[in-house]
Amino acid sequence: MMMIIKKMIFILLVLVSGNQLVAQKYFTKKGEVSFFSHAPMEDIKAVSNTGSSVLDAANGKLQWAVLIKSFAFTKALMQEHFNENYMESTQFPKAKFTGTIDNMTAIDLKKDGEYNAQVSGVLEIHGKEKKIATNAKFLVAKGKIIATSVFKVYLADYGIEIPSVVKDKIAKEVEISIKSNYELLDKM
Amino acid sequence: MRKKSFLVISILLLILLFIGYNMYNKEVDKVADLKTDQKVEAKTLLTEFESDELAANKLYLDKTIEVSGMVTKVEENEGITSVYLASEEGLSAVICQMEEAVNVAVGSEIVVKGVCSGYLMDVIMVRCIIL
Numbered sequence: 001m002m003m004i005i006k007k008m009i010f011i012l013l014v015l016v017s018g019n020q021l022v023a024q025k026y027f028t029k030k031g032e033v034s035f036f037s038h039a040p041m042e043d044i045k046a047v048s049n050t051g052s053s054v055l056d057a058a059n060g061k062l063q064w065a066v067l068i069k070s071f072a073f074t075k076a077l078m079q080e081h082f083n084e085n086y087m088e089s090t091q092f093p094k095a096k097f098t099g100t101i102d103n104m105t106a107i108d109l110k111k112d113g114e115y116n117a118q119v120s121g122v123l124e125i126h127g128k129e130k131k132i133a134t135n136a137k138f139l140v141a142k143g144k145i146i147a148t149s150v151f152k153v154y155l156a157d158y159g160i161e162i163p164s165v166v167k168d169k170i171a172k173e174v175e176i177s178i179k180s181n182y183e184l185l186d187k188m
Numbered sequence: 189m190r191k192k193s194f195l196v197i198s199i200l201l202l203i204l205l206f207i208g209y210n211m212y213n214k215e216v217d218k219v220a221d222l223k224t225d226q227k228v229e230a231k232t233l234l235t236e237f238e239s240d241e242l243a244a245n246k247l248y249l250d251k252t253i254e255v256s257g258m259v260t261k262v263e264e265n266e267g268i269t270s271v272y273l274a275s276e277e278g279l280s281a282v283i284c285q286m287e288e289a290v291n292v293a294v295g296s297e298i299v300v301k302g303v304c305s306g307y308l309m310d311v312i313m314v315r316c317i318i319l
Binding site: 014028029032049050052065066067068069070072074075077079085089090093094099181 | 211214216222236245247249250263265266268270283285290303304305307308309310312314315
């Protein structure tokens with residue numbers, strides 16, 4: 001009898017927590033990732049609107065991925081150089097982030113409001129990994145969740161070489177902006 | 189004589205500058221003007237990426253491809269239209285980011301031409317147009 005009750009409690013617990021886990025995962029497939037770099041001759045900027053991200057509100061685990069070849073430039077030559085000379089995107093097609101929102105307990109994605117998030121984790125660009133920490137903002141309004149973040153990366157950290165001819169013309173740091181709607185993941 | 193050759197050289201330099209300037213400012217090609225490298229069904233494309241991403245990357249990455257399949261979802265986000273193809277099993281699909289807003293119905297069979305930028309949870313196509 002005891003065993004059966006124990007089993008039943010266990011099953012109940014699994015069911016309850018399982019439901020909770022499913023109900024707390026959020027995702028996007030249309031994340032906007034853009035970068036901006038100031039250069040003397042002209043600014044370099046590009047945007048991708050096909051970033052993927054999954055956020056688990058139960059434990060704050062956050063994942064991001066974006067395809068390098070999905071970044072759109074206005075100038076063909078810039079796009080070509082970006083892919084071939086700097087990012088080598090055939091060899092390294094993706095940039096990834098795996099980390100956590102460290103103050104997830106202070107953020108309630110089911111309640112309207114503006115929340116500041118501390119994000120830390122590992123960013124992989126050009127096949128090289130580096131630990132980063134940054135701030136993000138969650139705006140929850142009428143069930144819609146928008147997350148934004150702006151941070152800087154140094155090209156040298158990711159082994160991205162700048163040819164010496166243009167060394168003074170290209171900034172050593174790039175500003176990256178993230179903007180994303182998160183939707184509740186109901187199909188698991 | 190010296191004056192003449194000076195003139196010729198300056199004209200040549202000007203032409204070179206002009207060509208260089210145009211090359212530098214050339215915009216990214218419209219997909220409509222690009223030659224199609226591959227034709228494939230959305231389902232096949234998805235299966236190929238799911239089973240062997242590296243091999244599929246070699247075949248499709250950065251290539252202009254024509255993908256045929258059934259529209260399973262149309263989404264609009266910040267002025268950008270995305271058409272989902274073949275997303276019946278699980279969550280994965282071929283996501284086509286359209287060049288401009290399009291009017292297609294869920295359930296219809298279409299052919300999309302675009303540039304394949306790779307695979308995340310889905311196969312991502314950018315700069316797409318409907319043929």
